Amino acid sequence: MTVAPVPQVEHRFVDVAGVQVFYRATGPANAPTMMLLHGFPSASHQFRRLMDALGTGYRLIAPDYPGFGHTEAPDGFTYSFEALADIIEGFVRKLGLRRFVLYAFDFGGPVGFRLATRHPDWIAGLVIQNANAYDEGLSPIARELIANRPGVDGAEERVRAILTLPVTRSQYDGGVTDPALIAPDGWTLDQHFLDRPGRKDAQVDLTLDYHSNVTRYPTWQTYLRTHQPPSLVVWGRNDAFFTEAGAHAYRRDLPDAELHLFDTGHFALEEKLPEIAPLIAGFLDRVWPVAPMKIAVIGATGQLGRVVAAEATARGHHVTPLHRDAVDVTDPVSVTAAVSGHDAVVVAVKGPDRLVPRGAQALLDALPAAGVDRLVFLGGGGSLEYAPGLRFVDGPDFPAQYVQTARDQAEALDILRAASTAVRWSYVSPPPIHLVPGDRTGTYRTAAGDTPIVDASGDSRVTTGDYASAVLDALESGSFVQQRFTVGY
Structure with missing residues (x-):
């Protein structure tokens, strides 16, 4: 029996403006590069199976944001989406990355689109997975959550109510076709990090700041329309937060984008990795200038x-x-x-x-x-x-x-x-x-x-x-x- 090669995955920290950013990295240094930006309430561990699937032929790098996973931020760090983007921007520079395909999932959309608008020359292409940038992609549940912001009565209490194990689990197994394919490790590990000291405070601050992302939708759409980055959109159509309409909306500004919808939920990779990984590999092969000129x-x-x-x-x-x-x-x-x-x-x-x-x-x-x-x-x-x-x-x-x-x-x-x-x-x-x-x-x-x-x-x-x-x-x-x-x- 022939055993498929399995990549080595490194686990490292790098200091970015006093934040100890944890990241996972695998793949040949000269291979097509993709940076993986995770969602809420997860961290880079959500990409472990994808890194195993693609890491022998592609360079994959997945950082944890401040307030997530193994990354450690100093006391007094201000949690906002602008601040997360600042740290990831510094992370890219510390690693000396010149150009990469950006994988944006959930919170990875607001962080990644800020990065792309600041440095369009960094972006060789986009893999967009349930990362919303259009008003029609917001479900009623998402709109209710986004309505919580500083100064709104009861906003903090409503946000804290979702930082619980049942809600965390529902983001994984909600909308899936076969629950037996969803490993419990993801939501268990996410809740472990959520329950660490200070982490729920960080998530409250970020959730109350989420409205700042919606106000930037027109800016991000202008970036897409102007720069036309090659794009692959893969979407769990049963997502309780970001609707299928949000996936189709990308074609308005990116008419050449490749779009694939799957009968699954928010964390689409958990159930549909065997279908999605080959799509990503094919996309990387098409957009990356492999041959020397x-x-x-x-x-x-x-x-x-x-x-x-x-x-x-x-x-x-x-x-x-x-x-x-x-x-x-x-x-x-x-x-x-x-x-x-x-x-x-x-x-x-x-x-x-x-x-x-x-x-x-x-x-x-x-x-x-x-x-x-x-x-x-x-x-x-x-x-x-x-x-x-x-x-x-x-x-x-x-x-x-x-x-x-x-x-x-x-x-x-x-x-x-x-x-x-x-x-x-x-x-x-x-x-x-x-x-x-x-x-x-x-x-x-x-x-x-x-x-x-x-x-x-x-x-x-x-x-x-x-x-x-x-x-x-x-x-x-x-x-x-x-x-x-x-x-x-």
Whole structure:
């Protein structure tokens, strides 16, 4: 008899802003990565069977939130969904995750959608399992519970009444087809953690804050509609809290989402893991860029081209560095010969005699002939706007030595935007002034548009390492097509 391989699952803690976050992790480090966000009143242990099922071929990471499972928060921690998202955001950064598929279940929806709206570039795809983001998905029971909020008479008492073993158990076996398939371990362990000192107080605070999630539904829907993350929706249709209508509602903003409904309850994995796990595996295989790309970097000896080429190589892609002796970026024939056979081209050039805009036009002419449909053009930040219609390059304080280069780069952007082309181009702008030497930190943000990304102090800044990482993220995810996007902290 052949025994199927069983993965090793690690159990670790990491300090995030004084919170000792417990997490489970399994799978090869270079495999497609999925972060599993659990629901109420559970913790990462709810994913144990899924990790056993998929952990040999995929990297799965499942943290416990503050107030749940084995995670320990300091005295005085403020329990809100914003605070949970802050801790999970810090957790992602501590682990150095660049990109992952997000599994959102129940409370994992409010936590995960906050994360996705803050860092859309982190999200390679969504697996949504009974995690609601639409008003029609709220059952009458859910609406009654959400009506409890600070200042409402009897709200705390009503919330405490649901933190009991019978109610915890009902979330597992309510709505299932075959109760014999539901292990009692889940609700028993959940209640054990609920009964620990201070845990019910934390759950009261979170439940009284749940209304803050409903007010964010339009924001999350805008994120889905704008970014169109590849999505798999799996749903227990007999959920007492989140109705089947909430599953169908995702197709309104994600028309290409894959939707599967199951005759089971809230904790759908408990009964339907054999059906759901293969769906997740197939989805991960489809959305994750497993195969290395062949990337030609024109201008690979310059400051930015060199850093981008190094980042691409570090990620396992096959890089062809092209300098001016190997290719004339203004000559379509030369470009075609140099980049033929590649999957993508990255361009980082500057020079006299309108070299940059002439190069942009030559690339649009050459790439279809070379059979290359992906282009990332490293442009300048000078054409970004500090006010509507007012570009930095045209301001009195813009450094005089960079004015002509910035205007050439702006003209290249105009050429790309005006082109009717099959080339899937992206134009990447760094901050207008402060693109500084430095390593990748993983904390950068990206956004499509013509204004720079600024930090809390109003400064627009990023390191060359983070800029290069953003370029590769866009290449790997296929994002920001026919768009200019910016990078910053």
